[in-house]
Amino acid sequence: MNTSHAFLLHSTCSQAQWLEKLAQGGCFLIAEAAINSAVPGVAERWGGSLEQTRLYWGEAGRVHASISPYCFPVNPENWDAVREQLLTQHGWGIGIQLDWFMRAMPPVEQLKSLQKHLREWNTVVTPSGENAILRVGDWRVVKPLLEASTAPEASAFYGPIGSFWQLTPEGGAETLTLTQREKVAATPPPRTLSAAQWLALLGPSELDVYQRYMAHLREYHGRWRDTDDDSLLAFTQQQSEAAQLHGFNSERDIVRYLALASELEPSFIEAEWAQPVLSQPEYIGTQNRMDRLFEKAIQHLENA
Incomplete structure (x- = not known):
């Protein structure tokens, strides 16, 4: 007992x-x-x-x-x-x-x-x-x-x-x-x-993934450090699902998608600068689609 x-x-x-x-x-x-x-x-x-x-x-x-x-x-x-x-x-x-x-x-x-x-x-x-x-x-x-x-x-x-x-x-x-x-x-x-x-x-594997994402966001993105678990989990779930809907399925790509949604806004993927990347092939040279999207996001921030 x-x-x-x-x-x-x-x-x-x-x-x-x-x-x-x-x-x-x-x-x-x-x-x-x-x-x-x-x-x-x-x-x-x-x-x-x-x-x-x-x-x-x-x-x-x-x-x-x-x-x-x-x-x-x-x-x-x-x-x-x-x-x-x-x-x-x-x-x-x-x-x-x-x-x-x-x-x-x-x-x-x-x-x-x-x-x-x-x-x-x-x-x-x-x-x-x-x-x-x-x-x-x-x-x-x-x-x-x-x-x-x-x-x-x-x-x-x-x-x-x-x-x-x-x-x-x-x-x-x-x-x-x-x-x-x-x-x-x-x-x-x-x-x-x-x-x-x-x-x-959640299943053990899914739980482990979400917890890793949440820990990463708290460590590297200041806006999440003092946020309650419910709010951060809701954001992590929503944006992880959005990433997969747009074809980003590896953990590395999803983490970068979460980073962009944190530093820009959750609807960043609908922006004029982001949309063209989604219609491009998965790989152009050695860069995959997320590499190019991340690069475009940095250019957008520098020009803002």
Whole structure:
């Protein structure tokens, strides 16, 4: 057992401990139809209509019902059947127990409240301002997100939830329990992820690249030295993507693109002096396109 943060308890538990939670009540399972076609049928059997258990809603929910995550109640009476049908592979379901103040509510109200909360987290806004689907039923998303969160951020994500459980086919479990709840202001969806949270969700190689770019910008470009991580990550993501859209794909070229966007302005590529370079061949002699663009930028600055 270890504590990642003072407000977040990370534990390894046995099947018996999960069964104790089931007996206490307020337990639910999130499972994704996208990876297990049995999910909608099981959810409907134990949670009521598909509309009551599906986390995608409205017209989009009906159209994408076959790939939506579902959330439904589990208890000592249905657990063996649910486990046999759904928890046959690692990562095929996350257990939830509601916090104590929710468990006194009628089961139908518990499900409504939990469904509303989880739906608000289906779509999140990245630091670069783009919408992204957040897989709330995937432990590989939930765990790093929470471990990268501040206490208020974790409190917002937990909402009415007391603990998340990564349930395995063997019966064991890994749990993350919120031990210190903070008051957070109500915000309408989609929720916004901080730079630290978003970086935690990126793949290791992508995360490493962005961190190198950000460290380079802080070291060599004074405007970024005192800038917060969220703003710098948003800039780095946006301009890295812009560089690739314009055909600059090597890390060396992207770093130079970021430098130009920092020292000039993000829209520098649309300037009259820059546009002709984009229509030229990739190589002219020993210079590639970025070599020539960088040279043109220096001439532009000298003549400004």
